[in-house]
Amino acid sequence: MTKWPARRAVLCGGLGGGLALAGIGGGGGSAWASSARSGSGGGAGRAGSSGGAGEVYVPVAVGAGGGPVGSDRVHVLKVGAPDAGTVVVLVPGMFGAANDFRLTARDLVASVPGIQVWAVDRREENLADRSGFGSGFGSASESAxxxxxxxxxxxxxxxxxxxxxxxxxxxFGRWGLERTLDDLRCVVLAARAGGRRRVVLGGHSWGSTTALAYAAWDFDGRAGYRDLAGLAVLDGGVRGAFEGTGAPVRDSPEEVRERLAAIAGGQVFDMTLSGVGLGDRAESTQIWYQLAGWYAHHDPAGRSVLQDRVPAALRVPFPVTNAALLGSFVDAGFGWPNDISVHSGRLAAEADGDGVRGWVDDGITPIGRVAEAYAGPVPGVWEWYWPARLSVDLDVSDVYADTDLARSLGLRLRHAPGLDIPLYAFQTSYSRGTVVESARRVVAESRIPYGVYETDEGMNHLDPLFAATEHNTATRTLAEFLRRVVGAGHR
Structure with missing residues (x-):
């Protein structure tokens, strides 16, 4: 979801940082093992369950990765008609998961006839224990x-x-970009159905980097882009896409050696999100976000269940509702960095009769949409465990070329000059223009027939995922691009 490692100061004015929350930790054992025994609620979800008309969440078998038994699979949230002629496969960014795209997918399939959207959960999601949020597939299917x-x-x-x-x-130290792209290839090939369907591959933030890496990747002599009809980049990419964020990629040989040594020494999880101040475990912040979303979704006007347990440095100093607590976690007005925030609204100026303040939606992203997405329970919005090796590989992929350093890491980025499929790129205020600049470079240095470049400076990094349909420039312009791709396929 985010493009975080060493890319900015973690928190702005007064919300600051790194507080460890003693109450979050968890018992021992494997997160996967419990969900596998219970058959519900964990990262695996319920294969084939419906979260609404035309929505299923299903496993896709992938190659062996050395993890716990049963972890050799990814999951896909499918939205739209299964007989669609074009499948849009979307990859979440850093710490992101499939539910990032549920609202986007609904908007796209409603707007573009003949498409289905597949949102990918990486194999890491098998390790998350989401059983505490109840059983069932998604908030839409969960009964009162x-x-x-x-x-x-x-x-x-x-x-x-x-x-x-x-x-x-x-x-986990071996789950890098090669593992991710091999898994993603299984999804893309399933979506292609032996060539009977077209596939447009896209992603958000580092998911965009992943999609572009797939297109340039060498799969046993076959270029990844040969599987695709188009590429869609949402607020991310390669060739300097993140330069405008103020913190460039860490891809010097010296930095790479240091990071690989740390992984070899046991630092296999990327710990960036611990800097938010909601706990010092790899999964702490993600759990807090889902908890806030769960209560805001199920009882938005109720007094916050979580407020008294929020670390003091992040706590609103008066009683608030569940919806307002979530707003204080995600809205840009509270000083959160661009890449983990939205434009939602504000705290109510006046308290209710019980002295509790609610939330006022006056931004492009209503807090109810954020709550619906964050609540889950399966799939989720935030990936619990992000591989530190994947962070290294994605940084090195920014150059988008078959360099000595890339080859030393097993990155087969050999086919970027040959890309010959259309590219859509969308940027928010997050990158200060470098997402589109980098997309133009990719087009200029390849055989891509045309690029579509869109900008909405009124959005933060997460707004394109959750903004109200009528305010979502990203889904509207992406739909226009997809209609063009679908139309070209019918000619």
């Missing part, structure tokens, strides 16, 4: 009785959930 019976705050903040310890996850 299931909601009322769940107690996620106790399960997670009292440390009863199952976590993954770095010391027992050496395999």
């Amino acid at each position: 009785s299931e909601s009322a019976g769940a107690d996620p705050v106790g399960y997670y903040l009292d440390g009863r959930y199952r976590t993954v310890e770095p010391a027992s996850a050496g395999y």
Whole structure:
């Protein structure tokens, strides 16, 4: 979702940082193992369950990765008609997961006839224990009785959930871009259905980098772009896409050696999100975000269940509703960095009769849409465990060329000059223009027939994922691009 490692100061004025929350930790054991035994609620979800008309969340088998038994699969959230002639495969960014794209997917399939959207959950999602949020596929399918019976705050903040310890996850140090792209190829080939359907591959933030890397990748002599009819880049990419964020990629040989040495020494998880101040474990912040979304979705006007347990440095100093608590976690007005915030609204100026302040939507991204996405339970919005090796590989991929350093890491970026499919690129205020600049470079240095470049400076990095349909410039312009691709396929 975000493009975070060493790319900016973690927190702005007064919200600052790095506070460890003693109440979040979790018991020992494998997160995967419990969900596999129970058959529901964990990262695996319920294959084939429906979260609404035309929505399913299903597993796709992938190659062996050395993780726990049963982790050799990815999952795909499919939205839209299964007989669609074009499949749009979307890859979430850093710490992102498939539910990033559920609202986007609904908007796209409603706007563009003949497409289905597949949102990808990487194999890392098998390790998350989401059982504390109740069973079922997505918030849309969860009944009121299931909601009322769940107690996620106790399960997670009292440390009863199952976590993954770095010391027992050496395999995670080998889950880099090669592993990710091999897995993604299984998804793309399934979407192609033997060539009977077209595939447009895209992503958000580092998911855009991943999609472009796929297009340039050499799969046993076949260029990745040969599988595709188009590319869609949302606020990310290669060739300097993130330069405008103020913190360039860390891809010098010296930095790469240091980062690989740290991974070899056991630092297999990327710990960037711990800097938010919601806990010092790899999964702490992600759990807090989902908890805030879950309560805001199920009881938005109720007094916040979480407020008294929020670290003091991040706590609003008066009683607020569940919706307002979520707003204080995600809205740009609270000083959060661009890449983890949206333009949603503000705290109500006046308290209700019980002295509790609610949330006022006056931005492009209503807090209810954020809550619906964040709540899950499966799929989720935030990936619990992000491989530090994947961060290294994606940084090195920014040059988008078959360099000595790339080859030394096993990165087969051999086909960028040959790209011959159309490219869509969208940027927010996040990159100060470098996302589109980098996309233009990719087009100029390849055989891409045309590029479509769109900008909305009124958006922050996460707004394109959750903004109201009528305010979402990204989905509107992406739909126009997809209609062009679909139309070309019919000629």
